[in-house]
Amino acid sequence: MDKHHLALEELAALAKKNTVNLSNLAAKSVACQKFIEAALPYLTAAQSVEISRAFREKIEDVMALMDDVALPAEYHSTLLEKTNELLDSLAARRA
Structure with missing residues (x-):
């Protein structure tokens, strides 16, 4: 095999590994989100304040x-966006 073919195989393996890692992260995110959606309705106003x-x-x-x-700016904006979304959900429990 020539070095270009080897490099392409290495790139394909890396892409596959990254896809698996991203899929695992997405699965964890979905599980956490669904847990939040299931648990949030059971919080009292006082619990919402403490959790916030x-x-x-x-x-x-x-x-x-x-x-x-x-880290890229998108990381920070996504973190703040999700944080605000969760804080808004908790605030709605107090209203």
């Missing part, structure tokens, strides 16, 4: 850690 506070602290911790890591 604790969640904000955890997100702030993650954001502080991520300051030292070069």
Whole structure:
């Protein structure tokens, strides 16, 4: 085999590995989202307040850690978008 064919095979293997990793991450995300959707209706207003506070602290911790890591802007915008979505859902439980 020539080196170009080998390089293409390595690229194909890497693409397959990345697809599997992305699929695993997506599956975990779906499971977490469905858990949230199932659990949220059972929270009391007081529980929603406490969870919001604790969640904000955890997100702030993650954001502080991520300051030292070069990540694309899309990571940060997606994190903030999902965080706000969850906080809005918790706030609706208090209303």
